[in-house]
Amino acid sequence: MLKGFKNFLMRGDVIVIAVGLVTALAFSTLIKAFTDFVINPIVSRFQGGGSAGLGWQLGEKGNDATYLDVGQFISALIYFLIFMAVVYFLIVVPYKRSEGRRGVTVFGxxxxxxxxxxxxxxxxxxxxxxxxxxxxxxxxxxxxx
Structure with missing residues (x-):
């Protein structure tokens, strides 16, 4: 039983997926820091004045639960687009190329x-x-x- 489990873990596909996942998580942390410390201040600058961010207060003033923060949504959208571009160009494209050399078509x-x-x-x-x-x-x- 343990030998079968070892064989499953040592298959090439599982190793490739594990490496891709770890790489994606590392890039996720890097891109999250970029959006938090570079993109968010730029987006917040557009709101002017002393509000909590780019958005509208829907309830009583100062209540974060009723603040519609469009700036955070824009930042999350930028984060997602950058992250998916990094995953595509640094993981998917090289994987397609390496599998193509082996004669296997992936993501065709x-x-x-x-x-x-x-x-x-x-x-x-x-x-x-x-x-x-x-x-x-x-x-x-x-x-x-």
Whole structure:
């Protein structure tokens, strides 16, 4: 039983995912600091005066629970966009390239699909000869439905 668990952990895919996750967490911390200490002050500067941030007070003045803080949302959106760009360019692109060298296609374009004329299922592979849902015979690939 332990040998099977060891074999599972030592598979290449699990190691790649673990390294990618740790790398993403490290970049997340870095990007969070960037948005907190660089982006947030810039966004807050646009609100002017002495309010708590870029937004509106919906309830009584000074109550943080009723403050609609648009600035924090903008900062979170910027954080998300930067983080996803970092993950894509530093993890996904190199992974696609390394798997491509091994002859494996990952994150490729979706295969073409067709619609079943009987049950109107829209996710049948183009080469399917039978519908997976209603078992209706399908026209050959490339023929009109």
């Amino acid at each position: 374009e979706p295969l073409p699909v067709k619609t079943c004329p009987a049950c109107l299922a829209e996710d049948l592979p183009e080469a399917a000869s039978k519908c997976r849902y209603c078992a209706t015979q399908q026209p050959p690939a490339g023929a009109p439905a």
